[in-house]
Amino acid sequence: MYTPSQSPPTFVSVDLNALAQNLAHVRRLAPRSEVLAVVKANAYGHGALELTRTLQHLAVHRFGVATVDEGIALRQAGIHDPILVMGATVPAQFAELVAQRLTPVLYRTDLIPAFAAHVRSGSSPYPVHVKVETGMGRLGVSPHEVLDLLERTEFRAALRLEGLMTHLADADNREKDHTQSQLARFQSALDRLQQRGLTIPLVHAANSAGIIKYPTSLYSLVRPGIMLYGYHTLSTDTPTPELRPILSWKATIAHLHSIQVGDSVSYNRTFIAARRSKIAVLPVGYADGYNRLLSNRGVVLIGGQRAPVVGRVCMDMTMVDVTDVPGVQIGQEAILIGQQGQERITAADLAAWQQTIPYDVLCAIGQRVPRHHLPLRSDDGTSSPKT
Ligand SMILES: Cc1ncc(COP(=O)(O)O)c(C=O)c1O
Incomplete structure (x- = not known):
């Protein structure tokens, strides 16, 4: 890991x-x-x-x-x-x-x-x-x-x-x-x-x-x-097995800065701060498959709290408002898909925010995002196979 x-x-x-x-x-x-x-x-x-x-x-x-x-x-x-x-x-x-x-x-x-x-x-x-x-x-x-x-x-x-x-x-x-x-x-x-x-x-x-x-x-x-x-698209009233999403997607906070009331974030100024705000820059964008439709709509997890995407998602970067998250640091992990503390974001959530299906969200994760595979634990406690 x-x-x-x-x-x-x-x-x-x-x-x-x-x-x-x-x-x-x-x-x-x-x-x-x-x-x-x-x-x-x-x-x-x-x-x-x-x-x-x-x-x-x-x-x-x-x-x-x-x-x-x-x-x-x-x-x-x-x-x-x-x-x-x-x-x-x-x-x-x-x-x-x-x-x-x-x-x-x-x-x-x-x-x-x-x-x-x-x-x-x-x-x-x-x-x-x-x-x-x-x-x-x-x-x-x-x-x-x-x-x-x-x-x-x-x-x-x-x-x-x-x-x-x-x-x-x-x-x-x-x-x-x-x-x-x-x-x-x-x-x-x-x-x-x-x-x-x-x-x-x-x-x-x-x-x-x-x-x-x-x-x-x-x-x-x-x-x-x-x-x-780990997903299905059946209606909520259909009995379904307890599937477990197998993929988590993370980004490491690359930069933090404060903005004043009236300052804007990202292309075309679609987010204007209504209060003094702390903004974290995530090194992930639509070229990685983090869809531009998540602009001002997506949410990530930082420090176990939900932090909203603010402004347009760029090709290689996305900004989130961390004003309400205490103690945020550069290098800290942000969860785009996955669990942190009590909070969870799934590919189905992203799909809902961008009006598509989890298949589309998962398939879109780009080639340049490295995949790490957590090995199978065999019954005797050893890990296999190595991937
Ligand atoms: C021919 C065929 N069979 C099976 C599947 C698997 O479908 P699902 O991911 O809904 O289980 C697909 C996926 O689209 C398919 O095209």
Whole structure:
């Protein structure tokens, strides 16, 4: 762990023990399903490689990314487990995808011959997943097209249907109708294949909201993302597990100064002091992912107290009013996301202040913010793995 004297100006710490607890909730809710951990977008900003290695240590051996490049990065770092590329891929990426033994999601009929052409003739059938569009309005073949697609000569010659999947658009909503109709459409596609005698090793529909709220969405595989990281976006009246946010984001106070009544702070003078004020400058800004919409709206924790953001968030700096916080010092820690004393700020709070969702807040934390991973404590009290 960083100590204040050696802390970088701003950094993130990720508690891998909390990740283990969140994973335990997934397993409790979906006891009969294998887990594919969604680690796309740098594991929602948490550090894809470190999280993937930890999840392997926790007996997860299937991972989901959005792009071929994300899959390649994991392969190059020595991750040999199956990696599903869930986003949109184009035929120009297929050669590399096959070379790296990544698993594609095929979501359009014309991708079948294009992909099959890259599988070496004579080699064993290449595992693929097929996505069925049931109401997300995004990628996928329609339920009645699936059988035709699987019966195409190119499919039968070179490919093996390892997985059939769909994606839920509205499972975190209070209303259930759309999700239930998506699941019914998916089930009808599945029934048709099963009536033809096809067995499909991996059938999957559930994201985090599905895992938490829809037992009927739990097929042989589940695809949790956000709940592993400690969040959900379900309504407050939905029973939810006690997830623990695994990420904290800190900054070290770089400068302190006093301003007089009428003095302004930051670009365009959107904050004018109504009293003599003490202002702390934090070395973190919108280029680090601390969104400019937090200008005059965000709050940080300093000395266990809440301190409001004043003036515009700049590219590399943010100012906060610490007039009411006693004894503030340069070098002291400010919490952007996390707990200090009795107070807590979550990515969901930031999301509310900037009118978005916690996913967006977490994914936006910039590349230049170092991530430190607090290692897993194993049962015998030793730490592992080292990250
Ligand atoms: C295809 C697919 N499956 C699963 C997930 C994980 O969703 P969540 O983070 O809501 O659990 C995502 C994320 O957007 C996704 O695109």
